[in-house]
Amino acid sequence: MRTPESEAQLKAWMLDGLDGDSTAHAALLRALVPLLKSFYRRRLHGTEEDVQDLVQETLISVHTRRASYDRDRPFTAWLYAVARYRMIDHFRRQKVSVPIEDVDDILLAEGFEEAVSARMDVDTLLDTLSPKQARAIRDTHIEGKSIAEAAVGAGIGESDVKISVHRGFKAIVDRMRDSWR
Amino acid sequence: MEMNTQQLIETLSKDVPRVAPHAPARRIGIGITAGGFVTAVLVAAVLGIRPDLRAAMHGFSFWMKWAYTISLGVGAGYIVAQLARPTSGSLRGLWVLLIPVLILMGIGIGELARTPSANWLAMWRGQSWMICPWLVLTLAMPIFVGLLWSFRQFAPTRLRAAGASAGLAAGAWAAAIYCLHCPEASATFVLTWYTLGIVAAAGAGALLGPRLMRW
Numbered sequence: 001m002r003t004p005e006s007e008a009q010l011k012a013w014m015l016d017g018l019d020g021d022s023t024a025h026a027a028l029l030r031a032l033v034p035l036l037k038s039f040y041r042r043r044l045h046g047t048e049e050d051v052q053d054l055v056q057e058t059l060i061s062v063h064t065r066r067a068s069y070d071r072d073r074p075f076t077a078w079l080y081a082v083a084r085y086r087m088i089d090h091f092r093r094q095k096v097s098v099p100i101e102d103v104d105d106i107l108l109a110e111g112f113e114e115a116v117s118a119r120m121d122v123d124t125l126l127d128t129l130s131p132k133q134a135r136a137i138r139d140t141h142i143e144g145k146s147i148a149e150a151a152v153g154a155g156i157g158e159s160d161v162k163i164s165v166h167r168g169f170k171a172i173v174d175r176m177r178d179s180w181r
Numbered sequence: 182m183e184m185n186t187q188q189l190i191e192t193l194s195k196d197v198p199r200v201a202p203h204a205p206a207r208r209i210g211i212g213i214t215a216g217g218f219v220t221a222v223l224v225a226a227v228l229g230i231r232p233d234l235r236a237a238m239h240g241f242s243f244w245m246k247w248a249y250t251i252s253l254g255v256g257a258g259y260i261v262a263q264l265a266r267p268t269s270g271s272l273r274g275l276w277v278l279l280i281p282v283l284i285l286m287g288i289g290i291g292e293l294a295r296t297p298s299a300n301w302l303a304m305w306r307g308q309s310w311m312i313c314p315w316l317v318l319t320l321a322m323p324i325f326v327g328l329l330w331s332f333r334q335f336a337p338t339r340l341r342a343a344g345a346s347a348g349l350a351a352g353a354w355a356a357a358i359y360c361l362h363c364p365e366a367s368a369t370f371v372l373t374w375y376t377l378g379i380v381a382a383a384g385a386g387a388l389l390g391p392r393l394m395r396w
Contacts, residue, residue, distance in 0.1 A: 020199035029190045056189055063193045065336035067204045068266045081267035085338045089395070118219065 005035060006144050018066060029059050032079065039083055050090070058086045115178040125172050133168030136161045187293025208331045209258055213354055220320045220358045224268035228316070228362040230252050245288060249371060252281040252359035253379065257350035263336035264343040278349075282344060282376070289368040304313045307365040307378065310374050316383065317353075317356045317378025322349035332394050344390015352382025 008029060036055045036171030044050055061082050069078045111131040132154070139150035140161065151158040201207065225231070237243040256278045263269050296304055307313075328347040337343035356375045364372065 007242040018196055020197060022194045022197040025197045026190055026194035029193060033186060033190075052186070056186055059186070059189060059193065059395070061336065065267075065334060067200050067208070067334040068336040070266060070268075071202055078266070081338060082336055085267060085336070112396050177362065 001076055005031065007074060007076050010079070013142070014069060015071060016077050018069070018071070025063075029062065032059065032062065035079075036083055040087065054083075054086055054090055057090070058083050061065070062085055105139060125175075126168075128169055128175065129168045132156070132160075132166045133171070136164035137168045140165055188362060200242075205331075205335060206215020206262055208334060209261055209265070209328065211263060212327035212329075213242065213258065213350065214327075214332035215322055215330075216324030216351065217358060218225035218238075219327075219353050220355050221361070222290065222359055223320060223323070224362050228359075230361050231364050233364070234361065237364075240366075242368075242377075243360065244371035245285070245359045245368060246371050246375070247357060249281050249285050250353050250360065250375065250379075253278060254350055254353035254357055256281075257353050258347055260346040261331075261350050264337050264339060264346050267336040267338045269337075269339060269342075276342070282372070285368055285372045287349045289372050292368050299301045301369075305369045305373065306387070307370045307374075310370065313359075313363065313365070313370075314378035314381060317352060317359055317375060318381045320355035320359055321348065321351040321378075321382035321385075324354050325389075327351075329393055333396075334396065337390075337394055340391040341387050342390070343394055345387035347390070347394075349379065351384035351386070355382065383387040 006064070010028060013024045013028035013031070017028055033055060036058050040054045044054070062079065065082065069075070081160045121157060126138060135154055136150060139145045139153060140147060145153065147158050147161050152159045154161065156164075213276075231237065256274075258275060260272060260278075263272060263274070291302070292300060325347060328351060332343070332347070357380055359375075
């Protein structure tokens with residue numbers, strides 16, 4: 001299932017745009033507007049005007065700096081890194097004295113840092129699982145497929161998909177708990 | 182969606198050039214090559230190519246200097262490419278830059294062992310130790326400018342690190358081009374004075390990055 005906000009759909013539009021497809025590029029930018037709006041609304045205690053300015057500046061950055069996107073990496077991680085830079089630059093230009101610790105607080109409070117690094121680390125973590133578990137998690141929790149779709153795609157039963165997801169997550173949680181000790 | 186956001190998107194979508202998959206690497210290559218061309222012209226016109234270049238190219242020390250500076254230049258270029266992206270992550274490859282330094286250290290130790298200790302100071306200083314780091318730093322400038330051009334389409338978020346890596350790459354490639362002029366042959370000389378110039382270029386890049394690489 002491809003909702004307009006899904007990583008798969010956004011990335012597909014981005015890749016087509018990089019290949020010169022201006023329709024896909026426009027579709028991408030349109031889909032980014034609500035995402036960026038909620039991103040900035042949650043972090044900015046400013047006016048709606050500030051949010052709109054930032055959204056537009058970020059759209060321009062996405063457009064002019066698109067060569068810096070690595071086709072092999074998740075699109076949303078790249079997008080939010082750009083959005084985060086635009087926000088810090090916005091604070092700097094407004095000379096709002098947000099101490100750097102507070103900026104970190106704003107970002108951390110939103111779980112943004114984790115969200116992005118999680119996306120970056122997802123592949124590393126999934127690589128530690130069995131191929132079946134990794135595929136089940138990738139299909140159902142990253143690609144956004146239903147259990148039934150994932151089962152058909154992998155050629156296994158639905159309960160097998162559910163069990164693979166469950167065991168895979170448990171293995172990941174155990175591993176992370178160990179690494180934090 | 183507000184009207185002007187809609188208009189903005191329409192305007193931006195009028196100009197959607199194709200971006201080749203490895204466009205950043207190519208752009209970095211073009212920046213370094215264009216700057217390096219200016220540096221080479223400066224070396225040839227102002228400093229002069231060493232008259233014994235042809236003979237020197239049959240010797241060990243010329244290739245030692247090129248291997249050292251070019252491997253640093255390639256490694257630094259790789260770091261530049263990582264920092265050109267907003268999601269640069271951890272710079273795990275950084276330690277690779279130590280390999281040429283360690284190899285040159287090994288050669289330097291062998292050289293010292295073969296040289297009477299009374300001659301060590303003269304060998305280490307060569308004829309040009311006072312000026313060599315400054316020349317490398319100066320010759321790095323055109324390459325650094327070339328890399329600033331490359332960055333105009335990039336999205337660095339760690340500007341100081343991006344500036345330092347661009348300075349390092351510029352310094353290393355400048356040193357490689359400077360080899361066309363510099364007649365010094367000792368490993369200890371290159372390890373000290375070339376490296377000093379390259380590190381100075383990296384430091385200058387770290388100072389300039391936050392100002393010049395903002396976007």
